[in-house]
Amino acid sequence: MAFFSHQVCRGFSSSAVRNVVIKHVTIIGGGQMGAGIAQVAASTGHSVTLVDTNEDILKKAVKGIEGNLKRVVKKKFADKPEAGEEFIQKALQNVSTSTDAGSVVRDSDLVLEAIVENLKIKQDLFGGLDKLAPAHTIFASNTSSLPITDIASSTNRLDRFGGLHFFNPVPVMKLVEVIATSATSQETFDSLLNFSKKLGKTSVSCKDTPGFIVNRLLLPYIMEVIRMYERGDGSKEDIDIAMKLGCGYPMGPFELADYVGLDTVKFIMDGWSAANPDNPVFAQSELLTKLVAEGKLGKKTGEGFYKYK
Ligand SMILES: CCCCCCCC(=O)CC(=O)SCCNC(=O)CCNC(=O)[C@H](O)C(C)(C)COP(=O)(O)OP(=O)(O)OC[C@H]1O[C@@H](n2cnc3c(N)ncnc32)[C@H](O)[C@@H]1OP(=O)(O)O
Numbered sequence: 001m002a003f004f005s006h007q008v009c010r011g012f013s014s015s016a017v018r019n020v021v022i023k024h025v026t027i028i029g030g031g032q033m034g035a036g037i038a039q040v041a042a043s044t045g046h047s048v049t050l051v052d053t054n055e056d057i058l059k060k061a062v063k064g065i066e067g068n069l070k071r072v073v074k075k076k077f078a079d080k081p082e083a084g085e086e087f088i089q090k091a092l093q094n095v096s097t098s099t100d101a102g103s104v105v106r107d108s109d110l111v112l113e114a115i116v117e118n119l120k121i122k123q124d125l126f127g128g129l130d131k132l133a134p135a136h137t138i139f140a141s142n143t144s145s146l147p148i149t150d151i152a153s154s155t156n157r158l159d160r161f162g163g164l165h166f167f168n169p170v171p172v173m174k175l176v177e178v179i180a181t182s183a184t185s186q187e188t189f190d191s192l193l194n195f196s197k198k199l200g201k202t203s204v205s206c207k208d209t210p211g212f213i214v215n216r217l218l219l220p221y222i223m224e225v226i227r228m229y230e231r232g233d234g235s236k237e238d239i240d241i242a243m244k245l246g247c248g249y250p251m252g253p254f255e256l257a258d259y260v261g262l263d264t265v266k267f268i269m270d271g272w273s274a275a276n277p278d279n280p281v282f283a284q285s286e287l288l289t290k291l292v293a294e295g296k297l298g299k300k301t302g303e304g305f306y307k308y309k
């Protein structure tokens with residue numbers, strides 16, 4: 001991965017189809033992000049198939065969606081509980097699940113991937129689905145840090161491949177970064193922008209540069225914070241309070257890293273430090289490595305920098 005090799009022009013290769021109106025969405029990965037995206041897509045009238053490796057994960061994902069829909073409805077339909085219940089039921093009816101991506105992509109306008117942050121695994125997934133999905137189907141990745149170009153290279157639909165980077169928690173965070181590679185067609189890019197709009201999100205256009213806009217700035221901040229703590233320059237608690245009250249951030253950096261998942265932070269750092277071994281900004285942290293090795297991945301496992309049990 002070459003840092004700072006900006007791709008300044010987007011290709012306008014003719015796509016197999018014109019603008020795709022996205023109605024049927026397959027979301028692969030029913031973790032924090034996939035479930036959140038499924039919730040918002042289903043709430044905005046899309047039919048969604050959520051795919052993961054086993055039924056238990058999918059059951060947990062759907063239960064989580066139901067719980068979070070209740071939170072949404074509490075505010076949105078504060079004085080109309082019946083309308084709120086109807087909203088929840090409609091959204092849930094729009095969600096189905098599967099453990100077999102290959103069998104469901106045939107009906108999809110968009111296949112959006114939110115699985116583990118690993119290039120090879122993402123490439124294998126898309127490479128296989130490319131042979132099964134219809135020609136018009138757009139593929140997109142929610143990757144935090146991997147080049148979309150590299151993920152797309154496992155397919156023969158480079159013009160119908162882009163990035164859709166959502167933020168956690170998806171039902172609350174308003175932004176989507178829409179990423180075009182040099183091969184993404186204008187039609188595909190427009191379809192992804194329109195889809196983001198239909199989800200009620202504000203989108204920004206990004207080039208396929210490492211970390212796009214937000215994570216290119218967020219990761220160095222988080223790593224600098226961890227190094228500050230490792231040097232003993234401040235306690236986790238004080239650093240978190242300082243950034244919340246001093247900068248008005250909703251979460252302190254340690255709370256945020258735990259919320260995102262320390263495995264994801266480490267996956268990103270591994271890739272970026274390997275590509276930039278001499279850049280101190282991307283230097284590894286012993287503490288982060290130790291926590292991940294111990295399975296302390298943050299909120300999702302009950303412990304990370306903080307304990308949640
Ligand atoms: C980190 C290193 C690098 C990362 C690289 C990988 C990551 C990425 O690729 C990109 C990312 O996503 S970066 C992370 C971006 N997210 C943030 O920065 C979140 C910051 N935190 C917050 O906004 C609030 O603490 C938050 C909204 C989370 C919670 O707010 P509060 O503390 O005020 O708690 P609540 O009162 O429970 O919630 C506020 C309102 O939001 C509703 N809500 C929360 N979670 C929800 C969910 N999952 N679904 C639906 N609604 C939800 C909650 O109901 C409440 O609503 P109101 O009562 O109406 O205000």
Ligand SMILES: NC(=O)C1=CN([C@@H]2O[C@H](COP(=O)(O)OP(=O)(O)OC[C@H]3O[C@@H](n4cnc5c(N)ncnc54)[C@H](O)[C@@H]3O)[C@@H](O)[C@H]2O)C=CC1
Binds near residue numbers: 033167168
């Ligand atoms: N956690 C965050 O705040 C954000 C994460 N992302 C990105 O979204 C992606 C997912 O992240 P999370 O939802 O946090 O991870 P997660 O660990 O919560 O969920 C990943 C899910 O993918 C499933 N999975 C793994 N390999 C699979 C395969 N081959 N087929 C089907 N399912 C598979 C896992 O069983 C798991 O349920 C990553 O690429 C991450 O970088 C993007 C924005 C924010």
